[in-house]
Amino acid sequence: MGTAVLSFNRPEQGLAPLCDMDLTARDLEYVQLACEGLSNEQIAWRLRVTRQTVQSRFKVVYRKILVSSRTALAAKSARGGWFPPCHVSDKAEVFKPTQRRREVLAYLCEGYSNTEIAVHLNITKETVKSTLADMYTKLNIPGRTILARVAIQLGWVK
Numbered sequence: 052m053g054t055a056v057l058s059f060n061r062p063e064q065g066l067a068p069l070c071d072m073d074l075t076a077r078d079l080e081y082v083q084l085a086c087e088g089l090s091n092e093q094i095a096w097r098l099r100v101t102r103q104t105v106q107s108r109f110k111v112v113y114r115k116i117l118v119s120s121r122t123a124l125a126a127k128s129a130r131g132g133w134f135p136p137c138h139v140s141d142k143a144e145v146f147k148p149t150q151r152r153r154e155v156l157a158y159l160c161e162g163y164s165n166t167e168i169a170v171h172l173n174i175t176k177e178t179v180k181s182t183l184a185d186m187y188t189k190l191n192i193p194g195r196t197i198l199a200r201v202a203i204q205l206g207w208v209k
Contacts, residue, residue: 072115081108082116086125086134088197123162125196129203136204137197143190148207155182156202159195 074082084094091105098105109121118124128134148156151172158168165179172179183195192198202208 074112074115078108078112078115081105081112082124082128083134085109085121085196086128086200088125088193118162120162120164122159122195122199126160126162126199126203126208129200137200139201139205140191143192143201143205146190148186148202152182152186153207155179156186156198156208159183160199160202160208 080098081094084097089097091102091109095102095105113119113124116124116127118127129136154172155168158171163171165183166176168179169176183198186192186198187194190198190201192201199208
């Protein structure tokens with residue numbers, strides 16, 4: 052069993068929210084690495100396990116934390132202050148998302164896929180993809196997991 056490499060943003064919260072979810076130290080490692088935006092392959096390499104092990108462990112973690120995706124996991128961790136905030140570039144600090152982008156981000160933070168977001172907002176999947184891709188580029192963010200954390204951190208999504 053590995054040890055947790057978790058550092059908390061809000062010391063007064065301590066381990067209570069996570070301990071109530073019955074997470075092991077190894078589970079916490081998976082959660083932290085996912086919230087840092089690492090892929091399953093990168094997590095497998097870092098923890099010296101197979102990709103199948105990573106996939107299986109995430110299924111267990113998602114059930115314990117009551118989320119359905121890695122993006123929802125990252126959003127929940129940001130809302131709970133489980134990890135230190137992401138480093139945000141100056142671009143992100145001054146970026147002001149439109150109302151429509153905030154709506155896309157809100158669904159993204161709930162763990163919805165691009166197709167599900169498109170259905171809920173009555174737009175095409177391609178519009179969702181291009182909206183997200185545009186935000187990744189403008190904010191210099193590598194993917195949806197980090198984008199979800201930043202959106203909550205900067206108050207674009209509750």
